[in-house]
Amino acid sequence: MKSEQKPSKAMNITLWTAQVILAATFFWAAYMKLAQPAEQLATMWPWTKNNEMLVTLSGIADLLAAIGLILPGMFRMLPQLTIYACIGILALMAAAIIFHVNRGEASQIGINIFVAVLAVFVVWGRLRKAVIERK
Template sequence: MNLTLWIAAGLLTAVALAGGITKTFVPKARLAAQHGGEWTQDASAGFIKTLGVLELLAAVGLILPAALGIAPVMVPVTATCWIALMVGAMVTHGRLGQTGLVLLNSVYLVLAVLIARGRFGPWSFGS
């Protein structure tokens, strides 16, 4: 199960890194023109960049604390924060009728729940 949790964290890290880089560095107009980026039309550039930075921090928080052995409890804390982010993403995409993206976000949510539950529970880094 430990390996499964590491794989799940690695997958979510890749998702967070890709989303974070995109939201932080791609201009708002270009994001809005892409499928799935329609929600950015009504959001401020600062809000979009803030979400991007949070996703970059999530990418760091899902792997580095455990890998370096420094505050490994941050891994499940980060996964719990990712759950909140995915609920927001699902609501946003649901309002726009983007069912496919809601389903994709639900997969990310399930991975985050798996990580949070496993790392807070029986497969924590302290046990």
């Protein structure tokens, strides 16, 4: 039987910090993909050239991830959506790693691995250590 244990304040703060870092990263990525001109993006990210639909879809996914990391827990409404957002982030990072490796850009996957590790930490913490209870 599972004992009822109050989550530590430090763990909750650490998880929220990880969530905010992830959300900021995904808000930035969404802004870049959805608000910047295609020509400007292509100078920074060559893969975006002639891939406007991919850029738009990944921008929308980034925006949804950022929202899912913060709002459900903040308002305590459907907090499990944060877990689902992190699982989506893991799928996105796996796809990004495969994409970069296939393009010969394996040296660029460090950020993808870091983001994936943070997402795994949030899933673990929100499922096991500092569950956000629904209102």
